[in-house]
Every structure is written in C-alpha cells, then in structure tokens.
Amino acid sequence: xxxxxxxxxxxxxxxxxxxxxxxxxxxxxxxxxxxxxxxxxxxxxxxxxxxxxxxxxxxxxxxxxxxxxxxxxxxxxxxxxxxxxxxxxxxxxxxxxxxxxxxxxxxxxxxxxxxxxxxxxxxxxxxxxxxxxxxxxxxxxxxxxxxxxxxxxxxxxxxxxxxxxxxxxxxxxxxxxxxxxxxxxxxxxxxxxxxxxxxxxxxxxxxxxxxxxxxxxxxxxxxxxxxxxxxxxxx
Amino acid sequence: xxxxxxxxxxxxxxxxxxxxxxxxxxxxxxxxxxxxxxxxxxxxxxxxxxxxxxxxxxxxxxxxxxxxxxxxxxxxxxxxxxxxxxxxxxxxxxxxxxxxxxxxxxxxxxxxxxxxxxxxxxxxxxxxxxxxxxxxxxxxxxxxxxxxxxxxxxxxxxxxxxxxxxxxxxxxxxxxxxxxxxxxxxxxxxxxxxxxxxxxxxxxxxxxxxxxxxxxxxxxxxxxxxxxxxxxxxxxxxxxxxxxxxxxxxxxxxxxxxxxxxxxxxxxxxxxxxxxxxxxxxxxxxxxxxxxxxxxxxxxxxxxxx
Numbered sequence: 001x002x003x004x005x006x007x008x009x010x011x012x013x014x015x016x017x018x019x020x021x022x023x024x025x026x027x028x029x030x031x032x033x034x035x036x037x038x039x040x041x042x043x044x045x046x047x048x049x050x051x052x053x054x055x056x057x058x059x060x061x062x063x064x065x066x067x068x069x070x071x072x073x074x075x076x077x078x079x080x081x082x083x084x085x086x087x088x089x090x091x092x093x094x095x096x097x098x099x100x101x102x103x104x105x106x107x108x109x110x111x112x113x114x115x116x117x118x119x120x121x122x123x124x125x126x127x128x129x130x131x132x133x134x135x136x137x138x139x140x141x142x143x144x145x146x147x148x149x150x151x152x153x154x155x156x157x158x159x160x161x162x163x164x165x166x167x168x169x170x171x172x173x174x175x176x177x178x179x180x181x182x183x184x185x186x187x188x189x190x191x192x193x194x195x196x197x198x199x200x201x202x203x204x205x206x207x208x209x210x211x212x213x214x215x216x217x218x219x220x221x222x223x224x225x226x227x228x229x230x231x232x233x234x235x
Numbered sequence: 236x237x238x239x240x241x242x243x244x245x246x247x248x249x250x251x252x253x254x255x256x257x258x259x260x261x262x263x264x265x266x267x268x269x270x271x272x273x274x275x276x277x278x279x280x281x282x283x284x285x286x287x288x289x290x291x292x293x294x295x296x297x298x299x300x301x302x303x304x305x306x307x308x309x310x311x312x313x314x315x316x317x318x319x320x321x322x323x324x325x326x327x328x329x330x331x332x333x334x335x336x337x338x339x340x341x342x343x344x345x346x347x348x349x350x351x352x353x354x355x356x357x358x359x360x361x362x363x364x365x366x367x368x369x370x371x372x373x374x375x376x377x378x379x380x381x382x383x384x385x386x387x388x389x390x391x392x393x394x395x396x397x398x399x400x401x402x403x404x405x406x407x408x409x410x411x412x413x414x415x416x417x418x419x420x421x422x423x424x425x426x427x428x429x430x431x432x433x434x435x436x437x438x439x440x441x442x443x444x445x446x447x448x449x450x451x452x453x454x455x456x457x458x459x460x461x462x463x464x465x466x467x468x469x470x471x472x473x474x475x476x477x478x479x480x481x482x483x484x485x486x487x488x489x490x491x492x493x494x495x496x497x498x499x500x501x502x503x504x505x506x507x508x509x510x511x512x513x514x515x516x517x518x519x520x521x522x523x524x525x526x527x528x529x530x531x532x533x534x535x536x537x538x539x540x541x
Contacts, residue, residue, distance in 0.1 A: 173453065
C-alpha cells in the first residue's frame with residue numbers, strides 16, 4: 001500500500017515536473033520552471049527520483065533557451081546526480097542518463113562534488129547500441145532523448161547520426177503502436193539527423209503525435225524540444 | 236536470411252491443405268440473387284493465379300507441382316464445369332469483370348472457353364469497362380489482366396500507376412490494414428504477381444525497401460497472418476528481398492500441422508465450409524509467399540560465389 005502510494009506520488013511529481021519544463025519551453029520564462037521541489041525528507045527523495053526520471057531534460061530550458069536555472073531546482077538536480085551514481089551493473093541507458101545529467105551540470109560550470117568531481121567527461125561505452133536492431137535502437141534512443149540536443153557530440157549521438165533510416169522506422173513503429181512517448185522521443189532525434197527519408201512526413205507526424213498523445217506532459221516535453229530544435233542554440 | 240527449407244516447407248504444407256480441402260472451392264448456383272452468384276468465384280481465381288505462379292517459378296518439388304496440377308484440373312473441371320460456370324456467371328452479370336479475371340489464369344495455363352473470350356472482347360470495347368467503378372488499384376489490375384489476355388489495356392497501365400495510394404509514397408505511419416492490402420495488390424499488379432520485379436518503379440521500390448520492414452514487424456506482432464503473408468510476397472518482389480528471419484519463423488510457426496494458415500492469430504472454429512472460407516486465403520497466400528521467397532533465395536544463392 002505504502003509502496004503503491006509512493007509510486008503514485010512519484011508519477012505525479014514526474015508529470016508536474018514535465019509540465020513545468022513544457023511551460024518554460026513554451027514561454028521561454030524560467031520563472032515558470034521554478035515549481036517548488038522539496039529537497040529534504042521523504043519529499044526530497046521523491047523529488048530526486050522524479051528528476052532522475054526526467055534526467056537532463058529537467059534543465060532543458062537552460063540547455064535550449066539559455067534561461068538560467070531556478071536555484072532551488074538546480075540544487076535538487078545536483079543532489080539527484082550526486083546521491084545516486086549508477087551501480088557497476090546498471091543498464092547502459094541508466095549509465096548514459098546519469099552521464100547526460102552530469103554533462104548538463106558541467107555545461108553550467110557547476111562544480112561536481114564527491115566522486116564525480118574527478119571523472120572528467122569520460123563517456124560510457126555505446127557498443128550496445130551499435131548492433132541493436134532498429135526497434136531496440138529507437139526504444140533506447142527515446143529513453144535517452146535528453147541527449148538529443150543541437151551540437152551534442154557523444155557516442156550515442158554518433159550512432160543515431162549513422163542510422164537515420166532506422167530511427168525513422170522506429171518512429172513509424174511507435175506511432176503505429178500508439179506509444180506516444182517513444183514516438184515523440186524518436187521524433188526529437190529525427191529533427192537533428194541528416195538523411196531522414198522525405199517520405200516519413202516528420203512534421204505532420206509530430207503534429208499527429210501531439211494531437212493523439214500531447215496531453216501527457218512527458219510527450220509534450222519531447223515535442224516542444226523537437227519544435228525548438230532546428231532553431232536551438234548550439235551548445 | 237531465413238533458412239530456405241523453412242520457407243519452402245510452408246508452401247509444400249499449404250498445398251497439401253488446399254488439396255485435402257479442394258471441395259471448399261465451391262460455387263453456389265442457387266444463391267440468393269442479392270448475394271450474387273459471382274461472389275464465390277474469387278477463391279477459384281486466386282487458386283489458379285497462385286498455381287500459375289508456382290509453375291512459372293519452377294522451384295516447387297515434384298509433389299507440390301503435382302498437387303498444383305491436380306488442384307487446377309479439379310477447379311476447372313469440377314468447380315467451373317470446364318468453364319461453363321464462368322459463362323453462366325457472365326450471362327447473369329454480363330458486364331462484371333469477375334468471370335474475365337477468374338478465367339485469365341486458366342487461359343494462361345492452357346484452358347479455353349471461347350464464349351467467355353467473345354464476351355471479354357466485347358466488354359473490352361465498352362466505354363463502360365474503361366470507367367468501371369472500382370478503386371485505382373483494382374483498375375490497375377484490370378488493365379494488367381487485359382494486357383495479359385492479349386488485349387490493349389484500357390486505360391493503359393502507365394496512366395494508372397500514379398493514381399494508386401502507393402505511387403504517392405505517403406506517410407508510412409498512416410498505413411492501416413486496408414491500406415496495407417492496397418499496397419500489396421499494387422505491387423502484385425505492377426510485377427505481374429512477382430514475375431517481373433523490374434515492374435516496380437525505382438522510387439516505389441525504394442519506398443518499400445525503407446518502410447516494408449516496419450509493416451512486417453507490426454503485423455507479425457499483431458499475428459495478422461494473412462496480411463503478413465502478402466507483405467512477405469512484397470518483400471520477395473523487391474530488388475533486394477530481406478527474407479526476414481523473424482517474420483518467416485513466426486509465419487511458419489502459425490501454420491497448422493495440416494498446412495492451414497489462420498488469417499488472424501489462431502485457427503477459427505466452425506463447420507468445415509465456414510473454416511474453409513476463413514482460412515483458404517491466408518493458406519493460398521502462404522503458398523504464394525513461399526514459392527516467390529524460395530525462388531528469390533535460390534537466385535541469391537546462385538549469385539553468391541562459392
């Protein structure tokens with residue numbers, strides 16, 4: 001019972017946080033992205049967990065629009081990065097998500113405390129993506145959508161750039177299966193890639209995803225990112 | 236690439252089922268006029284078309300070829316009463332293209348029914364036939380059949396290709412079941428049922444090479460075997476078929492031990508005629524996909540330097 005209410009609370013916090021990010025991306029107004037997140041106690045645990053679900057996208061308005069982060073949110077973000085380094089046996093997507101969060105902090109010139117301070121910008125390995133089928137590739141890339149940023153250069157973006165047709169196939173698959181979050185994440189990647197087949201119809205495809213699934217703020221977040229991407233500030 | 240034996244076995248097994256259930260290819264002479272006597276001709280025409288493909292490709296084993304020959308003879312002599320049932324259908328609905336469409340593959344395999352030929356020649360002169368109200372893909376098929384019959388296609392196929400859904404190469408994520416069937420039939424008509432893969436304009440072949448894997452993946456997971464089978468035929472019509480291993484293994488696993496291929500998920504229940512009507516088409520499609528894919532796999536093998 002307690003577990004399920006915690007999980008519902010986390011789910012709600014993730015949606016609230018995603019809504020805040022969407023508002024900030026739409027308005028360009030960082031103040032609107034400053035919804036309060038608890039830092040201490042049980043609320044702090046939930047807040048850090050929610051930030052880890054959204055990952056580096058928590059700071060997306062800063063990355064894309066250069067709006068300074070809300071100090072309270074930044075503090076929780078930092079806590080989330082430092083308090084939960086990935087375990088040695090963590091899945092590659094978890095490791096990469098963590099790397100993307102640490103990268104977001106470094107971009108802000110925020111000093112990383114503790115064990116993260118010394119690991120520089122060492123990239124994890126992306127071999128698991130190289131040989132992934134197009135279905136799995138797209139699924140993984142959608143999970144790692146926070147890495148889909150203009151000018152981002154890492155092993156994951158290099159794989160994505162080499163496989164635009166496969167990502168486009170994955171987008172079609174996700175739309176057909178009504179997996180709007182995956183479709184929106186894949187669509188965000190596609191806005192960054194060269195060599196996407198013209199016949200995909202990406203613009204109308206993204207509008208269709210918005211029409212069908214845009215009421216979920218996690219979907220809306222990816223779609224807003226995709227919308228801002230071509231005009232996005234290079235990192 | 237899939238093991239050719241697995242692909243081949245699907246077709247052998249399908250022909251066994253079709254032969255064992257040949258009485259299912261039946262007409263209903265006393266049918267309610269509102270339903271129409273011609274309704275039950277379609278399965279017979281499809282059977283003849285697929286058997287024609289089987290002979291043409293020449294990759295069937297002796298047992299499979301023998302079953303196809305027996306099935307064709309049965310359909311012509313018993314079901315169509317030596318073609319007389321086609322004439323009867325033509326007299327009930329003189330301007331319907333169905334008797335002509337069913338007759339063509341039998342004619343190509345050496346059967347003849349002069350009265351139907353005369354009716355076809357007359358209909359071919361009618362403006363009514365040129366504008367017979369059917370969808371663009373069926374119209375393309377009618378013109379292709381006129382050419383194969385030895386007539387001048389009216390309208391010419393070149394004028395019709397661009398009117399099909401596929402020729403527009405639309406957004407691949409909008410493809411639903413009925414669109415997918417339209418795609419497969421456009422490919423069948425453009426390639427003369429797999430005989431001339433070169434009949435696919437390069438732009439369309441590229442479009443299919445890009446998006447067909449997504450549709451195959453999708454309808455495999457949905458266990459829509461009838462449509463998956465047609466998509467596997469399309470794959471075998473492409474310049475570089477993928478002969479997708481996961482799809483072929485799933486397709487083969489859905490086939491029943493007696494060779495029947497369910498249309499969707501698992502075998503339906505009901506009296507034998509009902510089950511036949513639900514299953515004959517996916518089973519024919521299985522034979523069709525198998526023979527084309529086997530043929531393409533063997534061609535690829537022959538090209539591979541040892």
